[in-house]
Amino acid sequence: MIFGFPTDYDDNMTVTAAAEQAADFATEALINVATVAYEVNGSAASLPFTVAAGDTVKVTITRTDAGTDASVKIANV
Numbered sequence: 274m275i276f277g278f279p280t281d282y283d284d285n286m287t288v289t290a291a292a293e294q295a296a297d298f299a300t301e302a303l304i305n306v307a308t309v310a311y312e313v314n315g316s317a318a319s320l321p322f323t324v325a326a327g328d329t330v331k332v333t334i335t336r337t338d339a340g341t342d343a344s345v346k347i348a349n350v
């Protein structure tokens with residue numbers, strides 16, 4: 274799953290996982306992100322975590338450079 278945060282976008286995003294996004298996520302790749310926090314269905318989560326179809330995933334970041342786009346990519350094992 275990839276979460277993109279354009280310069281003028283809030284530093285949090287919530288999505289509902291589709292069937293093809295259901296997975297056990299274990300790794301992350303961060304661009305312009307100093308810190309990241311995850312929630313699955315409203316509960317704090319840390320890698321590795323499991324997402325099923327229909328689950329909500331919230332990603333909250335702190336940018337390294339507030340004037341630059343940021344992204345978070347989580348990948349399954």
